[in-house]
Amino acid sequence: MNKVDNFRLQFPNDNKEYVPIMIGGMGVDISTSELALTAANLGGIGHISDALITDVSDRKFDTTFVSDKRKQFKGSLNSPDKSLIQFNMIDIRQATKNHIGKTMEAKKGSGLVFVNCMEKLTMNNTRDTLKERLNSALDAGIDGITLSAGLHLNSMAMMQDNKRFHDAKIGIIVSSVRALRPFLQRAKRSNRVPDYIVVEGPLAGGHLGFALENWHEYSLPIIFSEVLNFLKEQNLNIPVIPAGGIFTGTDAANYLADGAGAVQVATRFTITEECGLTNKAKQEYYRAEEDDVEVNTTSPTGYPMRMLRYSPSIGGKMKPNCESLGYLLENGTCSYVEAYERAKAASVDGKTFEVFEKTCLCTHMQLYQCYTCGHYVYRLKDTTNRLDDGSYQILSAEHVFKDYQFSTENKISKPALIAKAS
Numbered sequence: 001m002n003k004v005d006n007f008r009l010q011f012p013n014d015n016k017e018y019v020p021i022m023i024g025g026m027g028v029d030i031s032t033s034e035l036a037l038t039a040a041n042l043g044g045i046g047h048i049s050d051a052l053i054t055d056v057s058d059r060k061f062d063t064t065f066v067s068d069k070r071k072q073f074k075g076s077l078n079s080p081d082k083s084l085i086q087f088n089m090i091d092i093r094q095a096t097k098n099h100i101g102k103t104m105e106a107k108k109g110s111g112l113v114f115v116n117c118m119e120k121l122t123m124n125n126t127r128d129t130l131k132e133r134l135n136s137a138l139d140a141g142i143d144g145i146t147l148s149a150g151l152h153l154n155s156m157a158m159m160q161d162n163k164r165f166h167d168a169k170i171g172i173i174v175s176s177v178r179a180l181r182p183f184l185q186r187a188k189r190s191n192r193v194p195d196y197i198v199v200e201g202p203l204a205g206g207h208l209g210f211a212l213e214n215w216h217e218y219s220l221p222i223i224f225s226e227v228l229n230f231l232k233e234q235n236l237n238i239p240v241i242p243a244g245g246i247f248t249g250t251d252a253a254n255y256l257a258d259g260a261g262a263v264q265v266a267t268r269f270t271i272t273e274e275c276g277l278t279n280k281a282k283q284e285y286y287r288a289e290e291d292d293v294e295v296n297t298t299s300p301t302g303y304p305m306r307m308l309r310y311s312p313s314i315g316g317k318m319k320p321n322c323e324s325l326g327y328l329l330e331n332g333t334c335s336y337v338e339a340y341e342r343a344k345a346a347s348v349d350g351k352t353f354e355v356f357e358k359t360c361l362c363t364h365m366q367l368y369q370c371y372t373c374g375h376y377v378y379r380l381k382d383t384t385n386r387l388d389d390g391s392y393q394i395l396s397a398e399h400v401f402k403d404y405q406f407s408t409e410n411k412i413s414k415p416a417l418i419a420k421a422s
């Protein structure tokens, strides 16, 4: 019978075998170390994320990077001009060392832990900050880096002098052959082909690599087979890992039978104990109906993003918080700062207004108030038990992982019923 456990993932130049389940990166610390370590422990691959790394370090390791930065740049708190705000490279390095280093020290089992690195975190100095993030991650001992949200044309070159450049695995997330082609061309200059390619379709969570107007015209099975064919034409043997809407073990096994190296999945893990979302957010994911899921352009990155329509991040009036965070600043501004100023200027008293155009994504992700999710979030309620108080039972990541690995015939196994809500 077709099931994930009949398959194993192998990377080029590595004769080890892995359970072909990769839990995708979910920033900010939604895919926690604990979630990634569970996947590694079970022989698969987990991701942490380096989004808002200074904030993650402050929360977990008692550092004060965020408040120190706010103090340093407090001069622009009441100004839309954020051009003086800069990240300190030593802070990025130390925060990365804390988060990734400690995760890697805790790793057990035969699987791997990767970090998801979004190019769109422009940090008012994309080049230098990205170079620091990538090299600090390698130096902190990460098993692999998944390059995401952007074309990453320079990323390989930024790492090529690192002593772990050929030892860590490096992969990219793309949504088309058109995006993959120039990346491969540039990677050749650094004598490095990626070790894996995640092909993310239009039903994924987080940001989408498609336009708002036509994302629904694309389909993962088609893009996946286009990428497979393209690599065959180029004589490249690189594992291809589809992502986005793979909800059951059978969905996953079908891709593996069609030539996928592994699958990347995320939404089904959002309601696990190990996931970093708040308990409130987990229940909000569970209660979602299909009509509650929308793709909108409120993210200042410029990419469409999928989320629940009742996310607190939509229509807020959060004062821009770039002095503390500022991960999406580019050339001294962010499209949220601009939208905020426009809404404020249009209000009668300069105080009573809401900003629907964009959202302060850094702050809302930090507070777990942007309920980003894959399209099938509304099926999560079918994977668990409803408790006496009306809430849904939270699952363990091991339960969900094993359900993907061993289930057949599109069945999803529910956990043993617990007596009361957690």
Ligand SMILES: Cc1cc2nc3c(=O)[nH]c(=O)nc-3n(C[C@H](O)[C@H](O)[C@H](O)COP(=O)(O)O)c2cc1C
Binding pocket: 023, 024, 025, 026, 027, 028, 030, 049, 051, 116, 118, 148, 149, 173, 200, 203, 204, 205, 206, 207, 243, 244, 245, 246, 264, 265, 266, 267, 268, 270, 372, 373, 374, 375, 376
């Ligand atoms: C809550 C959430 C946050 C996400 N954050 C990121 C992210 O920070 N970077 C990224 O590349 N992908 C992100 N994704 C996408 C996932 O890594 C994954 O590729 C995708 O959601 C898989 O589809 P599925 O959720 O339908 O299984 C996120 C997805 C979710 C559900």
